[in-house]
Amino acid sequence: MIQPINIPWNEFPKSEAVSEGMIPLSPKCDKVTCEYLPDVVYQTRGETELHLQLLIPCEEFCPPEGVPLIVLIPGSAFHKQEVKRWLFQGMLLAVRGFAVAMTEYRGSEEAPFPAQTLDAKAAIRFLKRHAREYRANPEKIVVMGDSSGGHTALMAGLTCGISALEEEEPLCGSSVRGVIDSYGPTDISKMNDELSVQNHVSPDSPEGYLIGRKNVLDHPELAGPTVVMNYLGDGRPLPPVLIFHGSNDPLVAFSQSCMLHDKLREVGADVTFYQILGAHHGGREFWSEDVLSIIEQFIRRVTA
Numbered sequence: 001m002i003q004p005i006n007i008p009w010n011e012f013p014k015s016e017a018v019s020e021g022m023i024p025l026s027p028k029c030d031k032v033t034c035e036y037l038p039d040v041v042y043q044t045r046g047e048t049e050l051h052l053q054l055l056i057p058c059e060e061f062c063p064p065e066g067v068p069l070i071v072l073i074p075g076s077a078f079h080k081q082e083v084k085r086w087l088f089q090g091m092l093l094a095v096r097g098f099a100v101a102m103t104e105y106r107g108s109e110e111a112p113f114p115a116q117t118l119d120a121k122a123a124i125r126f127l128k129r130h131a132r133e134y135r136a137n138p139e140k141i142v143v144m145g146d147s148s149g150g151h152t153a154l155m156a157g158l159t160c161g162i163s164a165l166e167e168e169e170p171l172c173g174s175s176v177r178g179v180i181d182s183y184g185p186t187d188i189s190k191m192n193d194e195l196s197v198q199n200h201v202s203p204d205s206p207e208g209y210l211i212g213r214k215n216v217l218d219h220p221e222l223a224g225p226t227v228v229m230n231y232l233g234d235g236r237p238l239p240p241v242l243i244f245h246g247s248n249d250p251l252v253a254f255s256q257s258c259m260l261h262d263k264l265r266e267v268g269a270d271v272t273f274y275q276i277l278g279a280h281h282g283g284r285e286f287w288s289e290d291v292l293s294i295i296e297q298f299i300r301r302v303t304a
Contacts, residue, residue, distance in 0.1 A: 032058070035055070038084075045106060055093075056134050069140060076148055079109055114165055145184065154181050179240070184256070185252050187227045188226055202215060203215055242272050243257050249281045
């Protein structure tokens with residue numbers, strides 16, 4: 001019997017054993033591999049635990065200072081999310097060398113606005129405190145979401161220092177380096193001003209649930225605080241924003257992103273807006289190589 005030896009794996013000698021017909025292969029190892037950490041609790045609200053699904057590049061792909069981190073908020077019409085259905089999409093980002101924290105918020109059936117924004121900010125603060133444990137850089141965080149998750153990402157990323165939307169000191173403890181919004185609603189009072197396949201006004205609509213199961217047009221005092229543009233133009237510094245929206249979106253009108261883009265340009269923000277031709281509400285176009293490359297370039301730029 002040969003006694004075991006204690007040496008690093010990268011110093012272990014090559015085997016001299018051979019087998020007739022075997023084929024030696026030296027594969028090209030240029031792809032990032034990742035680890036999955038499921039169901040990390042970042043906050044407890046009453047009896048509700050809120051979780052992160054973490055996708056982290058393996059240690060060999062992470063520099064000492066840590067990789068940029070994406071807080072990815074899946075949409076759900078503001079109701080309870082099915083976050084794990086997004087694992088593949090999260091992996092498409094992680095294999096580009098980013099840590100990805102797929103973030104759960106309270107659904108509107110449990111807690112109306114601003115619960116979703118407060119939860120996203122709580123997740124960002126948690127990740128800043130624990131980033132090093134996940135091989136991420138706490139100073140290089142970007143928040144990203146689609147549909148209702150896009151609205152939540154915008155609200156979390158663009159309202160730094162707004163006391164009504166902060167729970168902890170310092171008020172900008174959840175600040176981020178950039179915001180990526182895919183087809184998120186930006187003014188729920190105008191959702192049915194354009195052609196849509198859905199009623200966005202009634203108490204039982206996603207937007208009605210967001211404000212406590214009320215009629216959106218009958219309660220401007222509740223709808224107003226959910227409008228992203230209402231928080232722009234007060235002189236606060238804003239992180240760069242990247243927007244994607246399908247030209248044929250049947251649920252969230254394309255004009256919702258136009259309004260956001262126009263307002264951000266008006267206040268002098270760093271904003272880039274892509275109309276995805278032929279795309280509907282979500283779909284494979286938003287995870288195409290073209291779009292993923294734009295996302296990667298944006299994150300690399302704003303976290304440089």
